[in-house]
Amino acid sequence: MTVVEETGLTEGRGEGTDVRTDADGPVDAVPGTELPDRPRRIGGVSRSGVLSLAGAAVSGLCVAVLLFGEVAPFSGALGFTVTAYAAFLAIYAVLTGLEEDRQAVRDRVMTVVLWTAAVLLFTALTLVVGFTAWRGREALPHGNFFTQDMQAAGPLDPLTHGGIAHAMLGTLIMITIALAITVPLGLACAVYLNQIPGRFSRFVRTIVEAMTALPSIVAGLMVYAVWILGLGMQKSGLAAGFAISVMMLPIVIRASDVVLRLVPGTLTEAAEALGAPRWRTVWHVVLPTARSGLATAVILGTARGIGETSPVLLTAGFTAALNGNPTDGPMISLPLAVFTFVKSPEPTMIARGFGAAAVLMALVLVLFAIARVIGGRGPGHQSKRQARRTAKASRRDEQRFAELHAPALQLFDSGSHDDTEQTNDSGDSH
Amino acid sequence: MGNTVSFGGPSVVSAVEASGEPEPDRPVPRRLLTARGLGDRLFRYQLTATGLAVLAIMAAVGLFLLLRAAQALRVRGLKFLTTAAWQPDVHNFGIAAVLTGTLLIAAVAVTISVPLAVGTALFISDVAPRRLRRTLVTMVDLMAAVPSVVYGLWGLFFLQQHVIGLSRWLSDWLGWIPLFTVDGTRPGEPLASESVYTASTFVAGIVVALMVAPIQCSVMREVFAQAPAGEREGAYALGATRWGMIRAVVLPYGKGGIIGGTMLGLGRALGETIAVYLIISPVFVIQPHILQTGSNSVSSLIALHYGDASTFGMSALMAAGLALFLLTLAVNFTASSIVARSRSGAQSEA
Known part of the structure; x- marks a missing residue:
């Protein structure tokens, strides 16, 4: 929905090899014209997408209200939510289907479903943790809760006695x-x-x-x-x-x-x-x-x-x-x-x-x-x-080696250095 | 040797040259570990001893349960599996009721948690805004570490009252399925007592589902994230939509992870004690109606009776614990063999 996904595909965009394949975005590339050098959008928002999402949400709600209030003898907050959600999904699919092909419709609907699953799970989990923290607010402000045990406190004693x-x-x-x-x-x-x-x-x-x-x-x-x-x-x-x-x-x-x-x-x-x-x-x-x-x-x-x-x-x-x-x-x-x-x-x-x-x-x-x-x-x-410490240790090692094998290293070092310089020079002169 | 090659001049020449060289010049890999020093040998012995110790501890779990359970098992024999009652002191006990309850709670939990976990894992790996992903991953992992007693508290003091509507709705509309029947209620009767819907398998199942969903989600997400980028990009390059890519690449690749995560969650769900104990009201009949009050599980049976058990009663509880142990072991072995055989595991051996 509000996602613009960039895959690794788009990394080569400077080389002009990128072709914009428009499977699910709005159809705005006229054949024959120069294709713009833009990454393909895989998720992402478009005006029509947002509009159909909002429209579907409103009409899903309306369908549920209509069913519950006028037409059918349904009842209950949960039933209402479920009906509204089902109607929303169906209407969203139809709305998207007006301007997209079947693959894209399926993609849009599944994106909404995945969002729903994640939102549902995270809401429930936040509820679990939040509920416990919220109910704990009665006992936590008392200092004695952290410093006393329950030996002297009976079950009827207020929270100012006893602790954990x-x-x-x-x-x-x-x-x-x-x-x-x-x-x-x-x-x-x-x-x-x-x-x-x-x-x-x-x-x-x-x-x-x-x-x-x-x-x-x-x-x-x-x-x-x-x-x-x-x-x-x-x-x-x-x-x-x-x-x-x-x-x-x-x-x-x-x-x-x-x-x-x-x-x-x-x-x-x-x-x-x-x-x-x-x-x-x-x-x-x-x-x-x-x-x-x-x-x-x-x-x-x-x-x-x-x-x-x-x-x-x-x-x-x-x-x-x-x-x-x-x-x-x-x-x-x-x-x-x-x-x-x-x-x-x-x-x-x-x-x-x-x-x-x-x-x-x-x-x-x-x-x-x-x-x-x-x-x-x-x-x-x-x-x-850690990196600094490692660097320091290896500098120390280098120094130690240099002191141990100073002449040999010197020779070897300068020799190889000259060698590369020479090859470079010859390469340039060609 | 390969000098009968007829590809062309140069290759034949090179082959002849190669064959002309003496054989011993081929590089032989240096043999490692030929002469182990004393320190290394001690090191190996010590590590092997640790491995043995861990194995011994793990074997001791099964062994001692079996030893302690032997007395009860000898008395009951096969009836231990078919009796629903739990009266060990008159030698009338079995795990039919608690085992059914355990399986039903786990089944409800897995049914609820798996779609949520798969959906959330896909959401995190492919749909969520990139900035959000790290936060969501951390949240899921953190939730997997929240103590089960916290979930139990939530189920007991929060969910219990709020789920009655859902239970009633399910039993009103789906009551014709035996699983959702609730005795003593008729569809559409608004005045039916609410207490028949509390402390049920269903409520315990929801709580356990929330408990295992983060664990499953974290296993699945890890596998989904490993789906090869080349194949993902290939699917996109062929014009797949995101959902098309998920169906064609991520889900087939992550099948092993989905099954493995599900089984891991199932194992946790089967063994969950405290959350279930806090919520259900224990009954010792086979209770197939998941919405109706009263249920039981092996672990909550043990937690309920360990305090007042006689020596023989303790042996009976050990037998129940052994049954639970074997059940989770079977589930785990299945899970790990499925994961090991699937393609998903192939890349984790880095």
């Missing part, structure tokens, strides 16, 4: 435990999948990929079966950390695997050619090259791990008190706190639930923003500071 400090601390501890397990294990496994190819590593990769959509409650059940039923431990933050790790591990491995695969083969080959052993290649070439991507993988895994409720539900128990010891006694995390708060019928508890959900969402948002900032670049692309 215990859940925030719990989330922090659990995710720390999960990261301490997932990061070394996950990254090492991803390196294994990339560096030691073979039948076994292919098998491991298949299993890991199948496990990425492991239902989180199954991860919780597994830790419950092993840690609590099998080893007779009590429910604790540590068990919850384990459960989150089991859930996060495949996600982190898979994301890191993809990133490591993008490390240019030329770099590793260069390291091998210089005689570096494999572990040095990995440590000094592969991992630094993929650093930002790996950080993104870990952070995205963290965002998933922080938001999961069900593994924590099964393994952490429930408490209203602040508990800083992950090995002893129950612990609670933010999503679990949200879950238990909103199960209560009390409005203040529900307000607390929304407040906690808003905090959780903000946390995920921050993690995501960090991931974007450090992970926006592909492997091998450096930030300005």
